[in-house]
Amino acid sequence: MRTIAQISDLHFGAHKPMVVAHLHAALAAIRPDLVVVSGDLTQRARKEQFAEAALFLERLETEGLRLLVVPGNHDVPMHKPLQRLFWPLRRYKRLIAKERSTWYADPELAVLGLTSAHGLTVKDGRLTSLQARSIGEQFAAAPNSAERVLVTHHPLVPLPGAEDGEIEPALRGAGRALKAVKAAGVHLVLAGHHHAHAVGIAGPTLSIDPAVMVIQAGTATSWRRRRTPNSFNLIRLEPPRAPPGTVQVEEWISEGAAFSCPGSRRSFARSAGDNGGWAASMPSA
């Protein structure tokens, strides 16, 4: 089994220091195989905000935790048009990406992070045709036995936003990226951006490929949230042998002096049939 802790939308500069400390404590106790950071590490891409984010990541690494990080739209400087156009992620690359890889693979798990943030819009994301092609190329290098997971900041399908009843659009280029995801045998896609926890599988309101599940994380540490608490996702994966893969998704929320998982724990299994689709395998705990 493999465990992924997905933390997202940290927004250093608009963060709650106590919640950052609680998040560190929770991750150090859980000790997941991989911590995925799905973008928006800062509020305004300022140097001091990146420095605080970098310190937080380094502390996790000091605990022996392995990280995979992608940037979000807030990691592109908002008010510097030349930088946005020509070097939108220069500061992110220098202070956060550094030597960190956006690829992880072992016999049970393969994870690829792609950058959906860019400088041409303030908020929206995209994946280029080159990036879509890289999905197939990169996962071809993963062991056959590994569950394949793609990480982007902006979701690949329309998913609930932070307001009640609100559905936010998918990133630009989602159609070809989803095609590449399916061809590469990727069944799990992780994203953040909308500051709302959600699990998207094919159904009457979401017409995506049945074999692809999209897991969206809330904001882990920012006060830039509306009615939902700070949260992160803990994802437990059984490898896709016989029977096909299962995944348990837990939403850990910040309550009082710690993160805990009081109720939102859902399990899904992928069928062995033709469509290999995900379905809930037991009711919420």
Ligand SMILES: [Fe+2]
């Ligand atoms: Fe965000």
Ligand SMILES: [Fe+2]
């Ligand atoms: Fe975002």
